[in-house]
Amino acid sequence: MKKLKIQGQNELTxxxxxxxxxxxxxxxxxxxxxxxxTATIFNIPNISDIDALNEILEYLNAKVTRxxxxxxxxxxxxxxxxxxxxxxxxxxxxxxxxSALLGKYKKVEMYFPGGCSIxxxxxxxxxxxxxxxGAKVVEEGNKYTITAEKLIGDYVYLDMPSVGATIxxxxxxxxxxxxxxxxxxxxxxxxxNVATFLNNMGAKITGAGTSQIKIEGVKKLHSCxxxxxxxxxxxxxxxxxxxxxxxxxxxxxIIPEHIESLTSKLEEIGVDMEIGVDYxxxxxxxxxxKASIKTLGYPGFPTDLQQPITTLLTQCSGISxxxxxIYENRFQNVKYLNKMGANIKIYDDTAIVNGPTELKxxxxxxTDLRAGACLVLAGLIAxxxxxxxxxxxxxxxxxxxxxxxxxxxxKIELIEI
Ligand code: EPU
Numbered sequence: 001m002k003k004l005k006i007q008g009q010n011e012l013t014x015x016x017x018x019x020x021x022x023x024x025x026x027x028x029x030x031x032x033x034x035x036x037x038t039a040t041i042f043n044i045p046n047i048s049d050i051d052a053l054n055e056i057l058e059y060l061n062a063k064v065t066r067x068x069x070x071x072x073x074x075x076x077x078x079x080x081x082x083x084x085x086x087x088x089x090x091x092x093x094x095x096x097x098x099s100a101l102l103g104k105y106k107k108v109e110m111y112f113p114g115g116c117s118i119x120x121x122x123x124x125x126x127x128x129x130x131x132x133x134g135a136k137v138v139e140e141g142n143k144y145t146i147t148a149e150k151l152i153g154d155y156v157y158l159d160m161p162s163v164g165a166t167i168x169x170x171x172x173x174x175x176x177x178x179x180x181x182x183x184x185x186x187x188x189x190x191x192x193n194v195a196t197f198l199n200n201m202g203a204k205i206t207g208a209g210t211s212q213i214k215i216e217g218v219k220k221l222h223s224c225x226x227x228x229x230x231x232x233x234x235x236x237x238x239x240x241x242x243x244x245x246x247x248x249x250x251x252x253x254i255i256p257e258h259i260e261s262l263t264s265k266l267e268e269i270g271v272d273m274e275i276g277v278d279y280x281x282x283x284x285x286x287x288x289x290k291a292s293i294k295t296l297g298y299p300g301f302p303t304d305l306q307q308p309i310t311t312l313l314t315q316c317s318g319i320s321x322x323x324x325x326i327y328e329n330r331f332q333n334v335k336y337l338n339k340m341g342a343n344i345k346i347y348d349d350t351a352i353v354n355g356p357t358e359l360k361x362x363x364x365x366x367t368d369l370r371a372g373a374c375l376v377l378a379g380l381i382a383x384x385x386x387x388x389x390x391x392x393x394x395x396x397x398x399x400x401x402x403x404x405x406x407x408x409x410x411k412i413e414l415i416e417i
Contacts, residue, residue: 001389001416001417002391002392002414002415002416002417003387003388003389003391003414003415003417004376004379004386004387004388004391004394004402004412004413004414004415005385005386005387005412005413005414005415006361006376006379006380006382006385006386006387006388006410006411006412007361007384007385007411007412008359008361008379008380008381008382008383008384008385008386008411009245009380009381009382009383010245010380010409010410010411011245011246011247011409012241012242012245012246012247012249012380012405012408012409012410013246013247013248013249013408013409014249014250014407014408014409015249015250015251015252015407015408016238016249016250016251016252016404016405016407016408017252017253017404018230018231018234018235018238018251018252018253018254019043019045019046019047019069019230019231019234019399019400020042020043020044020045020069020227020228020229020230020231021045021189021190021193021228021229021230021231021232021233021234022045022047022049022050022231022233022234022396022397023093023163023188023190023231023233024189024190024193024194024228024229024231025041025043025044025045025050025228026049026050026053026091026093026096027093027096027167027190027193027194028041028193028194028197028226028228029041029044029050029053029054029057029071029073029096030053030056030093030096030097030099030100030171031096031100031171031194031197031198032073032075032197033057033060033062033073033075033078033097033100033101033104034075034100034103034104034171034174034175034198034201034221035075035201035202035220035221035222035223035224036075036076036220036221037074037075037076037222037223038072038073038074038075038076038223039072039073039075039197039201039223039224039225039226040070040071040072040073040224040225040226041070041071041073041197041225041226041227041228042069042070042225042226042227042228043069043227043228043229043230044066044069044070044071044228045069045228045231045399046068046069046399046400047395047396047397047398047399048392048395048396049090049091049093049396049397050071052087052090052091052094053091053093053094054066054071055087055090056083056087056088056094056097057073059083059084059087060078060079060080060081060083060097061077061078061079062074062075062077062078063076063077078104080101080104080105080107080108081109082109082110083097083109083110083111084111085111085112085142085143088110088111088112088113088114089111089112089113089114090114091113091114091115091396092113092114092115092116092121092164093113093115094110094113094114095110095112095113095123095126095164095168096164096167096168096171097110098110098126098130098144098146098168099126099129099130099167099168099169099170099171099172100171102130102135102146102148102151102172103151103171103172103173103174103175103176104175106135106147106148106149106150106151107146107147107148108144108145108146109143109144109145109146110143110144111142111143111144112142112144116368116369116370116393117329117367117368118327118328118329118330118332118368119326119327119328119329119330120328121327123164123165124159125158125159125160125162125164125165126162126164126165126168126169127144128156128158128159128165129156129158129165129168129169129172129173129182130146130148130168130172132154132155132156133148133151133152133153133154133156133169133172133173133176133180134148134149134150134151134152134154134176135147135148135151135172136148150177151172151173151175151176151177151217152176152177152178153173153176153177153178153179153180153215153216153217154178154180154181155180155181155183156169156180156181156182156183157183157184158182158183158184158185158186159184160184161184161185161186161187161211161297162186163186163188163190163191163297165186166182166185166186166191166213167190167191167194169182170182170191170194170195170198170205170208170213170215171198173215173217174198174203174205174215174217174218174221175217175218175219175221176215176217177217178216178217179214179215179216179217180214180215180217181212181213181214181215182212182213182214182215183211183212184211185207185208185210185211185212185213186297186298187209187210187211187297187298187299188297188298189209189229189232189255189258189298190229191208191209191213192208192209193228193229194208195208195209195213196208196226197224197226198221200224200225200226201221201222201223201224202218202220202221202222203215203218203221204216204217204218229255229258230253230254230255230258232254232255232258232259232302233302233304233305233370233397234397234398234399235251235254235258235259235280236259236262236302236304236305236308237305237308237373237377237398238251238404239251239259239262239263239266239273239280239282240262240266240305240308240309240311240312240377241377241380241405242280242281242282242283242284243266243269243271243282243284243285243288243312244284244311244312244315244377244380244381245284245380245381246282246283246284247283247284248281248282248283249281249282249283249408250279250280250281251279251280251281251282252278252279253278253279254278254279254280255278256275256276256277256278256279256280259305260299261299261300261301261302262301262302262305262309263275263280265291265293265301265309266282268289268291269288269289269290269291269312269316270285270287270288270289271284271285271288272285287317288312288315288316288317288355288356289316289317289318290313290316290317290318290319290320290355291313291316291320292320292321292322292323293306293309293313293320293321293322293323294322294323294325295322295323295324295325295326296325296326297326303324303325303326303327303330304370305370306322306324306330306370307330307331307333307370307371307373307374308370308373308374308377309322310322310333310334310337310344310351310353310374311337311359311374311375311377311378311381312377313353313355314337314342314343314344314353314355314356314357314359314378315355315356315357315381316353316355316356317355317356318354318355319352319353319354319355320352320353320355321350321351321352321353322350322351322353323349323350324349324350324351325349328349330368330370330371331346331351332367332368332371333367333370333371333374333375334346334351336364336365336371336375336378337359337374337375337378339362339364340359340360340361340362340364340378340382340386341357341358341359341360341382342355342357342359342378343355343357358383359378359381359382359383360382360383360384361379361382361383361384361385361386361387362382362386362387363386363387363389364378364379364386364387364388364389365388365389365390366388366389366390366391366393366394367390367393368393369393369394369396369397370397371393372388372390372391372393372394373394373397373398375388376388376394376401376405376412379412380405380410380412391414402414
């Protein structure tokens with residue numbers, strides 16, 4: 001078993017370079033199979049979610065060449081066969097293969113996807129997109145057999161702006177006959193990144209990044225090269241680390257506009273930042289003011305930074321509030337923050353944080369990826385030693401976390417027991 005051991009209260013100074021975005025890369029890789037030639041993608045993060053997707057590619061007989069941050073996917077000899085549940089349940093993004101295979105071969109057989117257990121996470125909107133374009137969905141327990149004689153573009157209204165359903169509908173519509181309109185689409189930068197990639201391959205997608213996306217179907221997609229955008233959630237996590245312990249900590253290789261909801265909140269809290277074209281330099285302020293946070297789809301405050309910023313709110317003077325509107329079960333970190341000395345109470349979808357409180361090192365568990373990030377931040381500011389179990393959740397989404405933090409002065413190590 002792997003555990004993270006952190007000795008807290010060390011100042012962070014120097015530079016952290018942000019990797020490619022997990023939630024973009026995990027959609028780009030399945031999207032690549034829509035072309036029959038090679039797709040080259042740069043700035044792929046080295047995280048275990050990418051390994052799981054490569055396993056699916058290789059299982060489907062695609063040729064994958066990985067060279068550090070570059071991946072070349074040759075889809076010319078893919079065999080479209082049932083993807084076993086043992087692989088699909090490793091991550092949520094496995095279901096991007098549902099839409100890519102359906103879009104390419106008009107047939108797919110696979111199982112309900114995995115992902116962090118932070119809520120029910122149904123896939124009804126994705127299935128609605130498939131059905132609207134003419135596919136027949138047969139569900140047997142966890143298994144989905146989806147077939148279509150023809151995929152024909154249509155009007156798809158999403159009940160909520162779901163990231164996954166927006167990307168899945170784009171992937172299935174790209175080679176459908178005619179025009180598809182997605183209304184109430186999610187606006188996350190990762191969706192723009194995926195649409196740009198597909199357009200580079202010859203797709204005709206407009207409006208990505210707005211709530212209405214138009215896809216004109218094309219017959220063929222060709223070879224292309226593309227780059228993953230910087231990970232705004234990784235960036236945000238380290239910016240919060242800077243707010244907690246930074247002495248001119250530079251978070252580099254980012255798109256600051258993508259985390260404006262965070263930086264404007266940090267300004268309210270009283271954090272001093274220099275925001276450049278592709279970097280932010282942060283220094284810990286002498287004290288923090290309380291704040292209220294409500295998670296929303298982009299450009300609102302991201303649910304994926306809700307748990308990490310909770311650690312900062314434990315250091316703010318007064319009563320801070322966090323309202324989680326996206327997931328029903330994304331407060332599992334609170335139990336462990338309280339074990340470390342925080343004073344947080346949960347009322348339905350709202351957490352009330354009474355601060356400031358001193359955090360003390362103890363044994364805690366990462367119940368999911370961003371809960372793990374929250375506890376790493378807590379360990380970094382806590383007095384004494386913090387041990388975090390279930391580290392695999394964290395390593396799914398943060399490339400070289402230990403090295404990146406060690407380089408700027410943190411005392412953090414991975415231990416095997
Ligand atoms: N929803 C439905 N039906 C659907 C789809 C979504 O009810 O068919 C609900 C979900 O249950 C949730 C809300 O809509 O309450 C939003 O879900 P969404 O589909 O937008 O999320 P996702 O595509 O499953 C992606 C990221 C998540 C991130 C969310 C929101 C990936 C692989 N995952 O999930 O990332 O929290 O968008 O921004 O892109 C993470 O990185 O830690 C993570 C969980």
